[in-house]
Amino acid sequence: MSNPVRGDGERDGGVGSSDPGRTAGRAEDAAPGEVLLKVTGLRKHFPIRKGLLQRRAGAVRAVDGVDFEVRSGETLGVVGESGCGKSTMGRLITRLLEPTAGTIEFEGEDITRLGVRGMRPLRRDVQMIFQDPYSSLNPRHTTGTIIGAPFRLQGVEPEGGIKKEVQRLLSVVGLSPEHYNRYPNEFSGGQRQRIGIARALALRPKLVVADEPVSALDVSIQAQVVNLMDDLQRELGLTYVIIAHDLSVVRHVSDRIAVMYLGRIVELADRELLYRAPMHPYTKALMSAVPIPDPRRRKDRSERVRLEGDVPSPIAPPSGCRFHTRCWKATTVCTTAEPPLEELRPGQQVACHHPENAVDRAPRDSGVAGTAQVVPTRR
Amino acid sequence: MTAPLHEPTAKAAPSPVAEAAPGAVDEAAAVGGDTGPVQGRSPARIAWERLKRDRLALTGGAVILALIVIAVLAPVISNLVGQDPDVFHEDRIDPLFGTPKGSLGGISGEHLLGVEPVNGRDIFARILHGARISLLVGFLSALVAVVLGTVLGIVAGFFGGWVDAAISRVMDGLLAFPQLLFIIALVSVMPNDMLGMTGSSVRVFVMILVIGFFGWPYIGRVVRGQTLSMREREYVEAARALGAGRLHILAKELLPNLVAPIVVYTTMMIPTNILTEAALSFLGVGVKPPTASWGQMLSNAIDYYDSDPLYMIVPGVAIFTTVLAFNLFGDGVRDALDPKSSR
Ligand SMILES: Nc1ncnc2c1ncn2[C@@H]1O[C@H](COP(=O)(O)OP(=O)(O)O)[C@@H](O)[C@H]1O
Numbered sequence: 001m002s003n004p005v006r007g008d009g010e011r012d013g014g015v016g017s018s019d020p021g022r023t024a025g026r027a028e029d030a031a032p033g034e035v036l037l038k039v040t041g042l043r044k045h046f047p048i049r050k051g052l053l054q055r056r057a058g059a060v061r062a063v064d065g066v067d068f069e070v071r072s073g074e075t076l077g078v079v080g081e082s083g084c085g086k087s088t089m090g091r092l093i094t095r096l097l098e099p100t101a102g103t104i105e106f107e108g109e110d111i112t113r114l115g116v117r118g119m120r121p122l123r124r125d126v127q128m129i130f131q132d133p134y135s136s137l138n139p140r141h142t143t144g145t146i147i148g149a150p151f152r153l154q155g156v157e158p159e160g161g162i163k164k165e166v167q168r169l170l171s172v173v174g175l176s177p178e179h180y181n182r183y184p185n186e187f188s189g190g191q192r193q194r195i196g197i198a199r200a201l202a203l204r205p206k207l208v209v210a211d212e213p214v215s216a217l218d219v220s221i222q223a224q225v226v227n228l229m230d231d232l233q234r235e236l237g238l239t240y241v242i243i244a245h246d247l248s249v250v251r252h253v254s255d256r257i258a259v260m261y262l263g264r265i266v267e268l269a270d271r272e273l274l275y276r277a278p279m280h281p282y283t284k285a286l287m288s289a290v291p292i293p294d295p296r297r298r299k300d301r302s303e304r305v306r307l308e309g310d311v312p313s314p315i316a317p318p319s320g321c322r323f324h325t326r327c328w329k330a331t332t333v334c335t336t337a338e339p340p341l342e343e344l345r346p347g348q349q350v351a352c353h354h355p356e357n358a359v360d361r362a363p364r365d366s367g368v369a370g371t372a373q374v375v376p377t378r379r
Numbered sequence: 380m381t382a383p384l385h386e387p388t389a390k391a392a393p394s395p396v397a398e399a400a401p402g403a404v405d406e407a408a409a410v411g412g413d414t415g416p417v418q419g420r421s422p423a424r425i426a427w428e429r430l431k432r433d434r435l436a437l438t439g440g441a442v443i444l445a446l447i448v449i450a451v452l453a454p455v456i457s458n459l460v461g462q463d464p465d466v467f468h469e470d471r472i473d474p475l476f477g478t479p480k481g482s483l484g485g486i487s488g489e490h491l492l493g494v495e496p497v498n499g500r501d502i503f504a505r506i507l508h509g510a511r512i513s514l515l516v517g518f519l520s521a522l523v524a525v526v527l528g529t530v531l532g533i534v535a536g537f538f539g540g541w542v543d544a545a546i547s548r549v550m551d552g553l554l555a556f557p558q559l560l561f562i563i564a565l566v567s568v569m570p571n572d573m574l575g576m577t578g579s580s581v582r583v584f585v586m587i588l589v590i591g592f593f594g595w596p597y598i599g600r601v602v603r604g605q606t607l608s609m610r611e612r613e614y615v616e617a618a619r620a621l622g623a624g625r626l627h628i629l630a631k632e633l634l635p636n637l638v639a640p641i642v643v644y645t646t647m648m649i650p651t652n653i654l655t656e657a658a659l660s661f662l663g664v665g666v667k668p669p670t671a672s673w674g675q676m677l678s679n680a681i682d683y684y685d686s687d688p689l690y691m692i693v694p695g696v697a698i699f700t701t702v703l704a705f706n707l708f709g710d711g712v713r714d715a716l717d718p719k720s721s722r
């Protein structure tokens with residue numbers, strides 16, 4: 001696909017040219033590499049209510065104590081099987097959900113407990129791209145209304161008026177300005193996702209959380225949308241948190257990758273380190289599931305790990321290391337002690353007693369606890 | 380070019396949405412040229428275009444329009460034919476049997492649909508005036524039900540929790556309530572004048588309120604269910620992510636999507652309410668004579684079913700035609716707005 005941002009000479013320098021609503025009094029932009037978002041001990045437990053009196057009968061521990069930082073200008077990929085709490089985490093940092101515990105700091109400001117009103121000015125800086133292009137656009141609104149909503153809701157009057165700005169945004173994301181009066185039912189999934197991207201980027205946010213932005217799209221279109229997001233990041237200096245359920249989507253665009261399992265981060269590493277030498281067995285298992293396109297590199301994969309069974313219930317997660325029920329390396333200690341997330345190599349944090357590609361943290365422990373299999377590669 | 384995944388319109392092949400669907404307009408066309416009209420077709424417009432091709436629905440709609448005109452202009456029309464619904468024409472009655480003189484219930488150039496037995500009031504004029512009562516009660520009680528049902532349904536679905544639990548229990552209770560018996564009991568103990576109204580006005584007013592009150596849970600349940608399912612839609616989250624408050628989400632994001640089911644349920648509720656009014660008047664607890672109502676005419680006609688069958692047939696046909704017209708129109712509207720094909 002031709003680059004939609006730079007492909008059109010009529011536009012004066014892409015989306016950054018007009019600067020809607022950058023008003024005085026806003027915090028200085030974080031320099032590239034500085035911490036933009038800092039999350040500490042973040043938890044979200046959804047209460048389960050039972051019976052007529054709606055008594056509390058337990059909780060879904062969707063996100064159960066995660067710590068990480070997002071640096072300005074980078075892309076943090078978040079991967080994990082479905083049900084691991086990735087979407088919940090994304091909705092917590094965009095403050096669409098109320099955290100149960102922990103803190104969220106954006107540009108040094110604690111935003112954990114801000115209400116609808118308190119969050120409103122920050123909404124310009126933190127935006128979200130949603131997973132399902134069929135439910136993320138209101139079927140009763142035109143493209144113009146949808147992409148114009150950020151300006152109206154934030155009371156921002158772009159130079160030249162909202163309509164002109166929306167039409168410019170449409171061409172920035174690779175649609176035609178003539179689509180202004182169209183309704184979502186007239187677009188394909190890929191085009192709808194472009195509309196969602198235009199809406200998210202309309203106010204030039206600093207941080208964009210994209211929750212599986214292409215998983216609902218045809219494979220042939222996925223790359224186009226990912227490339228568009230990549231181009232726009234460079235153009236606008238965006239910071240991304242991109243959520244995906246496997247590594248194939250995030251492997252090319254991420255600077256760092258966080259691997260989530262049952263509400264926890266089990267490995268957080270620079271992309272190169274993670275791909276060259278994954279340490280957590282779960283990471284390794286996820287990587288085995290990704291097809292390697294280059295046949296010459298297939299031999300690098302010494303063994304293929306197949307994950308057995310489903311993710312256990314987040315209502316009562318396994319004791320100790322949550323992965324031990326599916327881990328082929330698990331020993332007694334794994335069933336009793338939860339391994340802390342520790343930096344075992346510069347740029348690579350892992351929560352495992354028996355990491356791969358590193359010195360064993362509990363070498364004397366014995367007793368097999370896992371059920372997973374290691375299947376030798378066929379080719 | 381591959382067809383887009385998850386295209387909800389793909390299955391509804393003959394619908395105009397599918398023709399405009401972008402199966403062939405995917406990524407490439409979006410960047411370059413384009414096909415089709417520049418002005419988008421809104422879901423409402425698509426529904427209207429579908430309705431326009433539904434002959435039965437259009438016929439029903441035409442009959443409804445005619446009925447509305449008749450009801451509004453009832454006094455004018457009966458003046459034109461020189462009749463008053465309340466004037467007795469005892470000279471037209473056979474003094475021996477109390478039935479109209481002549482054949483076919485006394486139909487003549489003067490009395491187009493004949494006259495009533497005993498006192499000889501003009502049936503044509505009374506049918507015209509009866510249309511006023513039927514439509515007035517049918518529409519206004521539906522309006523009461525829609526307003527109550529929409530507000531309470533949205534509140535229940537949007538706020539959830541104990542608010543939802545309370546409203547849902549009330550709806551369950553009302554739906555299980557023997558409403559006809561209740562209305563009969565209530566209307567029969569009504570005072571003859573209240574709030575500056577007298578006689579039939581009181582009865583009509585009370586019927587509108589009570590029928591509407593028992594009707595709202597039907598709409599309330601639908602609206603609650605729709606709201607509940609839409610509350611979690613990502614476009615609502617997108618609005619929240621942009622700083623939208625509850626009022627904006629209710630008015631701008633949810634309400635437009637509720638219009639279709641509300642319209643459908645309203646068109647289905649009006650004929651039901653017309654029938655309820657007819658039943659109440661038939662049972663003698665609706666509008667009182669001399670005010671004319673179709674149900675009440677039918678009730679009077681029962682006594683003369685063999686000696687003057689036309690007296691019974693005329694209001695019967697009026698009720699039947701009206702209800703059928705509303706039902707045909709309502710079905711057409713529902714098909715045109717079918718949420719499965721316009722999402
Ligand atoms: N609103 C909610 N109420 C109750 N449970 C929820 C809610 N949202 C998510 N969950 C549960 O939290 C867990 C994590 O969900 P989610 O964050 O959507 O995972 P992922 O995006 O990784 O697939 C799942 O078990 C899910 O059922």
Ligand SMILES: [Mg+2]
Pocket residue numbers: 083086087088211212
């Ligand atoms: Mg998810």
